[in-house]
Amino acid sequence: MRNINFLPRFADAVQMGKKRQTIRKRGKQAPPTVGDALMLFTGLRTSSSRRLRAATATSVESITITCSTRQVFIARPSNGQLAYFALAAEEIEQLAREDGFYNADEFFRFFHDVHDGGLCGYLLKWD
Numbered sequence: 001m002r003n004i005n006f007l008p009r010f011a012d013a014v015q016m017g018k019k020r021q022t023i024r025k026r027g028k029q030a031p032p033t034v035g036d037a038l039m040l041f042t043g044l045r046t047s048s049s050r051r052l053r054a055a056t057a058t059s060v061e062s063i064t065i066t067c068s069t070r071q072v073f074i075a076r077p078s079n080g081q082l083a084y085f086a087l088a089a090e091e092i093e094q095l096a097r098e099d100g101f102y103n104a105d106e107f108f109r110f111f112h113d114v115h116d117g118g119l120c121g122y123l124l125k126w127d
Contacts, residue, residue: 001036004041019098019099021124021126024121024122025121038055063121065115073086074087
């Protein structure tokens, strides 16, 4: 089981099932895989920890976000290999909304401020 922590600003959307994905920076631990059990929290490892929901990973894709050029690349299968594809502006807008942001501007501002201008990581979706 993988524990995933969310900032308070996203907690209600996760709990209500409106937010069913997250973008995470790659770290020491391998990303979840499809089928992994997930336990979603806010305030994890604090006295105000709150379990939001249990879920199952349905999709895990590599993602790169570059805030200076407002680009998002997602790795998808192509001719038997993974290739990075740039998302169109409309796809970025949809990704931002599905990830709990009001629009792409807020999405890029967040990743610029919190992740020093961008991120190489993974897009995790659950049921």
